Amino acid sequence: MPSLQWKTTALALTLFQLLHSIKVESFLSQPDRINQLPGQPQVNFQQFSGYVTVDEKKTRALFYYFVEAEGDPDSKPLVLWLNGGPGCSSLGVGAFSENGPFRPSGKVLVRNEYSWNREANMLYLETPIGVGFSYSNDTSSSLSVNDKITGMSLQFYPHCTRDNLVFLHKWFVKFPQYRNRSLFITGESYAGHYIPQLAELMIQFNKKEKLFNLKGIALGNPVLEFATDFNSRAEYFWSHGLISDPAYKLFTSTCNYSRYVSEYYRGSVSQTCSKVMSLITMETSRFVDNYDVTLDVCISSVLSQSKILSPHQVTTETVDVCVEDETVSYLNRRDVQNALHARLVGVNKWLVCSNILDYELLDVEIPTISLVGKITKAGIPVLVYSGDQDSVIPLTGTRTLVQGLAQELGLKTSVPYRVWFAGMQVGGWTQVYGDILSFATIRGASHEAPFSQPERSLVLFQAFIEGRPLPEAF
Ligand SMILES: *[C@@H]1O[C@H](CO)[C@@H](O)[C@H](O)[C@H]1NC(C)=O
Ligand SMILES: *[C@@H]1O[C@H](CO)[C@@H](O)[C@H](O)[C@H]1NC(C)=O
């Protein structure tokens, strides 16, 4: 992709003109203020949610949920959180299952003691258009998020990245007090594609006018380089006892996972791969959660985080192990939608992961690790972390990629591989390169780390936004 750099610059320029043409509509944050969510306990911070349109015709609207920091929000940074999928909701997965202030439980919301809004002002964005409550009124335009420009998949600069940038710019009009605030972008999984693209676009944009005070990005169990990420699954399965020695051998020599996925997306799974995958699927069993091999199954909606990262074998039998999906039932209540100022447009139900988007599945094969390198070179700190019980994007592949990137950039180890602590226990392991590129594991955590290890995830998050090393002792 030789023209990638040129494309970013060109897009930044186009957007520069566009953003300057946006008239400051006197929209204020007050109409978006949430009085009280149904079943919500009393809290001492404010919440907002609503829509920001991202095109001139005002037909494309992105939905956000914003939680001010608990205690002195003016002194705390702004953090944008994006979930992956692609097509999964940051509201449903991020806010209500992972690091937001509440988790739905029956008819009520219970406090999450380890909410990230203890440390930061948290902005959850449902993106791209078509996810969750975000919608497009323009029925003439298809919801495909993969337009092609000159033969290159626009996944690299799709509506999504552009929309996200326009969204943030217009959100600052509603919330001018956050315009100059330190900004971090965090997220997980397929956000390993979204976040580096958005950060890179901001960096390009800032060259012309410093509009985004970007201070760092954090990527959890991210897809960064398809083959390395996917092929580390075999060893992970094998070393955790999910598959036998002979199956491991077949899964590494006869047909590896990247080959299988590649064939699957092209609609032509070979006999060889089909046989190997049947064996792997049989041995691992449907009753193990690939997103956390130690958790019991039925961990609510997070299971469906990503069909693209774990495409099922041709027979599409889905066992609905989660009959009680708290988040889905909560967010589909009319009183909840009213309290959130949310609308359902073009869909009749709020879904954790959208099924109306037409993704270019092959985009997953485009590596984003080189973009992470560019961001690092621009002086923006990067944290890549891994919930260490995830077999979908295992820590081993991620660690290899970060290590390789450090080497390529000539970054020397500034913190050698060591444990870090949360509470009085080991929270995981970490290594830092050149004081700017960090890798960390979260011990006992799933693909959605804050979901299964909220305390450890909060310690990691705190160190990250404060720009200090992870606790070396307790
Ligand atoms: C889109 O359509 C809905 C439902 O008709 C309407 O409430 C909303 O105002 C429209 N939004 C835009 C941005 O045009
Ligand atoms: C942000 O910073 C710029 C440059 O320091 C300043 O001109 C502008 O007034 C600030 N904006 C806000 C909303 O504080």
Ligand SMILES: *[C@@H]1O[C@H](CO)[C@@H](O)[C@H](O)[C@H]1NC(C)=O
């Ligand atoms: C995976 O399989 C492909 C195609 O057979 C091969 O090119 C690649 O080297 C393999 N990767 C690993 C890590 O085994």
